[in-house]
Amino acid sequence: MTSPCQSSYPQHPSMTDTLYHSPFLKACRGEPTPYTPIWLMRQAGRYMEEYRQVRAKVSLLELCKTPDLAAEVTITAVERLGVDAAIIFSDILVLVEPMGVTLEFQKQRGPVLHTPLRSASDIRKLREVEVEEALGFVFEAIRQARAGLQPHIPLIGFAGAPFTIASYLVEGGASRNFEHTKTLMYQDPESWHALLSLISRTLVAYLNGQVKAGAQALQLFDSWVGCLSPSDYREFVLPHTRFVLERIIPGTPVIHFGTGTAALLELMREAGGSVIGVDYRVELDQAWKRLGAVGIQGNLDPCVLLADRKVIEARAKRVLDQAGGRPGHIFNLGHGILPTTPVDNVLALVDFVHTYQPRSA
Amino acid sequence: MTSPCQSSYPQHPSMTDTLYHSPFLKACRGEPTPYTPIWLMRQAGRYMEEYRQVRAKVSLLELCKTPDLAAEVTITAVERLGVDAAIIFSDILVLVEPMGVTLEFQKQRGPVLHTPLRSASDIRKLREVEVEEALGFVFEAIRQARAGLQPHIPLIGFAGAPFTIASYLVEGGASRNFEHTKTLMYQDPESWHALLSLISRTLVAYLNGQVKAGAQALQLFDSWVGCLSPSDYREFVLPHTRFVLERIIPGTPVIHFGTGTAALLELMREAGGSVIGVDYRVELDQAWKRLGAVGIQGNLDPCVLLADRKVIEARAKRVLDQAGGRPGHIFNLGHGILPTTPVDNVLALVDFVHTYQPRSA
Numbered sequence: 001m002t003s004p005c006q007s008s009y010p011q012h013p014s015m016t017d018t019l020y021h022s023p024f025l026k027a028c029r030g031e032p033t034p035y036t037p038i039w040l041m042r043q044a045g046r047y048m049e050e051y052r053q054v055r056a057k058v059s060l061l062e063l064c065k066t067p068d069l070a071a072e073v074t075i076t077a078v079e080r081l082g083v084d085a086a087i088i089f090s091d092i093l094v095l096v097e098p099m100g101v102t103l104e105f106q107k108q109r110g111p112v113l114h115t116p117l118r119s120a121s122d123i124r125k126l127r128e129v130e131v132e133e134a135l136g137f138v139f140e141a142i143r144q145a146r147a148g149l150q151p152h153i154p155l156i157g158f159a160g161a162p163f164t165i166a167s168y169l170v171e172g173g174a175s176r177n178f179e180h181t182k183t184l185m186y187q188d189p190e191s192w193h194a195l196l197s198l199i200s201r202t203l204v205a206y207l208n209g210q211v212k213a214g215a216q217a218l219q220l221f222d223s224w225v226g227c228l229s230p231s232d233y234r235e236f237v238l239p240h241t242r243f244v245l246e247r248i249i250p251g252t253p254v255i256h257f258g259t260g261t262a263a264l265l266e267l268m269r270e271a272g273g274s275v276i277g278v279d280y281r282v283e284l285d286q287a288w289k290r291l292g293a294v295g296i297q298g299n300l301d302p303c304v305l306l307a308d309r310k311v312i313e314a315r316a317k318r319v320l321d322q323a324g325g326r327p328g329h330i331f332n333l334g335h336g337i338l339p340t341t342p343v344d345n346v347l348a349l350v351d352f353v354h355t356y357q358p359r360s361a
Numbered sequence: 362m363t364s365p366c367q368s369s370y371p372q373h374p375s376m377t378d379t380l381y382h383s384p385f386l387k388a389c390r391g392e393p394t395p396y397t398p399i400w401l402m403r404q405a406g407r408y409m410e411e412y413r414q415v416r417a418k419v420s421l422l423e424l425c426k427t428p429d430l431a432a433e434v435t436i437t438a439v440e441r442l443g444v445d446a447a448i449i450f451s452d453i454l455v456l457v458e459p460m461g462v463t464l465e466f467q468k469q470r471g472p473v474l475h476t477p478l479r480s481a482s483d484i485r486k487l488r489e490v491e492v493e494e495a496l497g498f499v500f501e502a503i504r505q506a507r508a509g510l511q512p513h514i515p516l517i518g519f520a521g522a523p524f525t526i527a528s529y530l531v532e533g534g535a536s537r538n539f540e541h542t543k544t545l546m547y548q549d550p551e552s553w554h555a556l557l558s559l560i561s562r563t564l565v566a567y568l569n570g571q572v573k574a575g576a577q578a579l580q581l582f583d584s585w586v587g588c589l590s591p592s593d594y595r596e597f598v599l600p601h602t603r604f605v606l607e608r609i610i611p612g613t614p615v616i617h618f619g620t621g622t623a624a625l626l627e628l629m630r631e632a633g634g635s636v637i638g639v640d641y642r643v644e645l646d647q648a649w650k651r652l653g654a655v656g657i658q659g660n661l662d663p664c665v666l667l668a669d670r671k672v673i674e675a676r677a678k679r680v681l682d683q684a685g686g687r688p689g690h691i692f693n694l695g696h697g698i699l700p701t702t703p704v705d706n707v708l709a710l711v712d713f714v715h716t717y718q719p720r721s722a
């Protein structure tokens with residue numbers, strides 16, 4: 001363990017040599033890989049028959065809270081697809097319940113938080129989260145998934161970023177305009193920062209707990225941060241995301257992901273993360289030019305997987321050529337797989353990414 | 362009429378000297394103005410009591426199709442707010458009905474097109490639109506609004522851009538992922554281009570008809586184009602938008618607007634328009650730096666108008682300072698006014714923009 005690269009990323013107890021040298025973790029560290037590693041956001045999801053069978057028996061939240069089932073769907077997806085990393089099955093909102101907020105997933109509307117936070121006093125009522133006690137089911141799912149995965153497949157833990165979690169807490173669900181979130185932010189910055197500080201403290205313990213349970217890497221999902229201007233991001237978000245990322249157990253690669261972030265990429269990098277996840281709204285070569293020496297994950301439009309194999313290969317080729325075989329590219333979609341995606345199309349994509357030799361950048 | 366500026370923008374018959382020298386039209390031409398002109402997308406809308414009174418009697422579509430009422434709400438908004446331009450009350454989707462598509466506005470869901478286009482044969486069934494016959498109610502509303510507006514207030518006509526109209530036709534309504542639209546685009550580019558060509562031909566006649574009826578400027582709304590990558594925009598959208606913009610009656614300023622366009626600004630400029638409308642996801646000074654010698658419209662976040670006067674003024678000041686008093690800035694929101702906006706906040710904004718002297722860029 002004397003190479004400079006290894007000393008800057010000391011190995012965690014759960015890390016075996018096989019895992020350490022897997023293409024996914026090499027790419028996270030910016031090291032060359034024999035082929036471009038690929039995994040897909042929501043790879044264990046509704047588009048897959050095996051997943052639907054499990055979901056026929058339990059709700060989404062029950063699945064998240066049942067470690068053996070969460071581990072099962074995590075492992076099944078990797079084995080079915082032949083991707084290079086697993087991501088623990090969970091939802092970014094599992095941490096709002098222990099904060100004292102009721103969470104429900106409705107068929108049409110998605111997540112619904114019945115008591116959205118709209119005032120300073122709403123925010124003051126939130127509880128600090130004891131992650132071992134409240135979110136131990138996630139750690140247990142990670143332990144079981146790690147035990148059940150093939151030894152060369154790294155396991156990714158994840159959480160929602162402070163802004164995205166806050167937007168759900170304040171809006172009470174998904175949103176188009178984020179008007180309650182922004183009104184709180186603009187009108188009462190003190191309460192806003194108190195809310196993001198609370199979430200951030202929770203995230204540090206939650207993400208590190210996932211690493212201790214056996215995750216080899218982490219992804220921080222700031223899925224909705226693209227609704228903000230760069231100056232709002234700098235003032236209201238960056239300090240909190242940086243607080244979280246600076247406190248992750250050293251040596252753990254973190255993928256920092258958002259959508260609609262064409263104007264935010266440099267600021268996201270400033271906030272932290274060893275790999276920046278980008279969506280399809282930016283060209284990968286442009287993103288890399290702007291970001292410099294950092295890993296990049298992305299960025300095929302999930303809608304491409306609804307087209308035929310010829311289109312999928314042509315479009316995957318474009319992404320790979322834009323990455324140009326640079327060390328540090330992790331192939332992924334620009335956002336989660338759509339529920340209507342045919343599994344065969346995903347298999348075709350994985351196969352193509354594993355065999356195509358990109359043009360040099 | 363010998364100045365170079367005037368000769369490059371010859372006057373249309375409906376253009377009086379007073380209108381020609383109004384701050385809004387000067388800014389459209391990149392000429393200095395005594396103060397920054399302002400108007401607001403959806404300035405005649407649900408946030409305003411006078412508008413709600415009219416809408417209590419008629420549906421949205423009926424309002425669009427009743428010229429005296431459409432003219433009335435157009436004029437009322439300008440007079441109530443003291444803004445520098447009127448925009449004809451209408452909806453970007455009025456042109457889909459004469460194409461043969463049934464349109465309905467539902468209270469919760471917004472626009473619903475009951476027979477979304479999903480195949481080449483669906484698209485072949487669309488009808489060419491005779492705009493005078495099918496959309497004459499818009500031209501009549503413009504004539505009446507022009508006649509009723511104060512003589513110094515320019516009237517803006519508008520339409521949806523080819524991509525945004527196509528996305529509604531293909532999705533059958535609003536969309537989060539635009540998966541049907543993109544699948545058509547990727548899988549059957551020939552049908553896609555046929556669809557956009559048809560829409561574009563209609564738009565040329567429709568927009569020029571609005572100018573002939575008495576609109577002094579136009580805005581092309583490509584509201585949802587920000588869901589595309591730059592390369593998709595270049596291949597699937599730019600040629601059609603350019604087709605439209607190249608055929609607008611010479612001398613008519615066109616504001617080319619989109620949201621989420623941080624990665625698309627240069628391409629939108631390449632497609633055309635004398636003014637580029639930007640949303641709040643880019644900083645105005647950055648946008649201007651990238652776009653060079655063109656007018657810019659924007660870009661206050663509509664959510665700011667839900668905060669108090671102090672916040673509104675501070676945020677409007679930031680926009681105006683970023684514009685730095687450059688000729689060619691038209692103040693607007695980054696997207697339409699939200700229905701929950703207090704009218705007094707809009708009045709405070711208009712007053713501030715009219716009196717504040719921006720720091721020089």
